[in-house]
Amino acid sequence: MKTIADLGDLRGRRVLVRSDLNVPLDDAGAITDDGRVRASVPTLQELSSQGARVIVCAHLGRPKGKPDQKYSLQPVATRLAELLGQPVAFATDTVGESARAAVGALEDGQVLLLENLRFNAGETAPTAEERREFAEQLAGLADAFVSDGFGVVHREQASVFDIARLLPAAAGGLVRTEVEVMKRLTEDPARPYAVVLGGAKVSDKLGVIDNLLAKADRLLIGGGMVFTFLRAQGHEVGRSLLEEDQVEAVRGYLRTAEETGVEIVLPTDIVAATEFSAEADHDVVPADEIPPDRLGLDIGPDSARLFAEKLADARTVFWNGPMGAFEMEPYAAGTRAVARALVDITAAHDALTVVGGGDSAAAVRQFGHSDDEFGHISTGGGASLEFLEGATLPGLEVLED
Numbered sequence: 343m344k345t346i347a348d349l350g351d352l353r354g355r356r357v358l359v360r361s362d363l364n365v366p367l368d369d370a371g372a373i374t375d376d377g378r379v380r381a382s383v384p385t386l387q388e389l390s391s392q393g394a395r396v397i398v399c400a401h402l403g404r405p406k407g408k409p410d411q412k413y414s415l416q417p418v419a420t421r422l423a424e425l426l427g428q429p430v431a432f433a434t435d436t437v438g439e440s441a442r443a444a445v446g447a448l449e450d451g452q453v454l455l456l457e458n459l460r461f462n463a464g465e466t467a468p469t470a471e472e473r474r475e476f477a478e479q480l481a482g483l484a485d486a487f488v489s490d491g492f493g494v495v496h497r498e499q500a501s502v503f504d505i506a507r508l509l510p511a512a513a514g515g516l517v518r519t520e521v522e523v524m525k526r527l528t529e530d531p532a533r534p535y536a537v538v539l540g541g542a543k544v545s546d547k548l549g550v551i552d553n554l555l556a557k558a559d560r561l562l563i564g565g566g567m568v569f570t571f572l573r574a575q576g577h578e579v580g581r582s583l584l585e586e587d588q589v590e591a592v593r594g595y596l597r598t599a600e601e602t603g604v605e606i607v608l609p610t611d612i613v614a615a616t617e618f619s620a621e622a623d624h625d626v627v628p629a630d631e632i633p634p635d636r637l638g639l640d641i642g643p644d645s646a647r648l649f650a651e652k653l654a655d656a657r658t659v660f661w662n663g664p665m666g667a668f669e670m671e672p673y674a675a676g677t678r679a680v681a682r683a684l685v686d687i688t689a690a691h692d693a694l695t696v697v698g699g700g701d702s703a704a705a706v707r708q709f710g711h712s713d714d715e716f717g718h719i720s721t722g723g724g725a726s727l728e729f730l731e732g733a734t735l736p737g738l739e740v741l742e743d
């Protein structure tokens with residue numbers, strides 16, 4: 343993979359950097375977790391200190407291919423300037439007049455952020471043909487390209503993939519670090535190797551289980567995914583999240599696990615609520631006795647203990663997806679217990695603990711943990727899962743020499 347050093351002397355050159363600044367915002371538009379902005383800073387500092395004219399581009403949320411102020415990157419520019427300790431100019435469009443003028447005004451070492459890439463339909467269009475014009479316009483702004491948004495390298499998009507063929511291109515430090523960690527997880531991980539999966543993007547994540555069964559020693563399942571497993575075992579799950587069309591596949595995973603000696607750890611108890619709300623009535627029930635009118639919103643206390651036990655001797659852990667609807671305190675305990683277990687084994691025997699997924703990372707910070715209590719907090723949920731799955735990631739492949 344080509345690195346920034348391969349780009350040669352950058353003084354006075356315009357360098358377009360694709361960062362991942364896709365941060366969660368609250369209803370008032372304030373950033374609730376700036377982890378991805380912080381993770382983007384070192385590469386930008388490196389380029390700026392080399393005298394490059396740094397043009398940062400990124401997306402925020404899912405605007406529908408046209409400007410939508412709700413998804414403006416303006417508040418991120420403000421935060422980025424604070425973290426960088428230097429001004430960050432902001433262009434109110436991506437490749438239009440504002441962007442061209444701002445690029446023209448950049449001096450060596452200065453930093454500019456373009457408006458949300460997804461305000462332009464070309465960014466995420468499905469074919470290279472439809473993305474070409476936008477990619478060419480982006481390329482027209484710069485002399486070189488640095489890919490540093492690990493969270494998007496699994497996407498074949500204009501600012502991730504096509505652009506790297508139009509300009510001299512290299513991987514930034516964040517992408518390199520993330521890839522190194524993912525390699526440690528896939529090539530000869532220290533054992534026991536446990537994978538904890540949860541969260542709400544159930545169908546996405548069920549797909550990786552196949553591949554993980556061949557690699558991990560233990561698979562702990564929590565979050566919304568649990569109910570498809572419980573269903574596959576023949577239990578009722580009430581109104582919980584359920585992927586009916588995946589039940590058969592999950593039965594297959596359970597069989598494979600048994601044949602290959604991989605331990606699948608499922609919760610024994612569930613916090614079941616009347617509504618998806620912090621104020622709803624909720625009780626701990628056995629996992630195989632979820633009442634028909636309730637929905638499971640967290641793993642129960644016995645399960646939290648069981649999960650902590652199953653993680654205690656692990657030497658490698660990959661965790662993606664909260665164990666419950668942790669944003670609401672009554673359903674946070676399971677996620678808190680897994681976070682604690684990872685912190686403990688990192689401290690106790692220097693286990694390699696990796697947290698992937700935007701919400702999982704936000705959860706550990708919400709619980710007051712600092713990033714360095716874990717082996718690595720990945721900025722990319724989907725990208726890290728696809729890497730583990732053994733998929734070819736277009737945004738990485740295009741950076742190979």
Ligand code: ADP
Nearest residue numbers: 541542543565566663666667699700701702723
């Ligand atoms: P990540 O961003 O870490 O990859 P996901 O985006 O897949 O994780 O899922 C995170 C969301 O899953 C959280 O907002 C959380 O509230 C939700 N969640 C977890 N468990 C449940 C559950 N049992 N029912 C509904 N939502 C859940």
Ligand code: MG
Nearest residue numbers: 699700701723
């Ligand atoms: Mg998420």
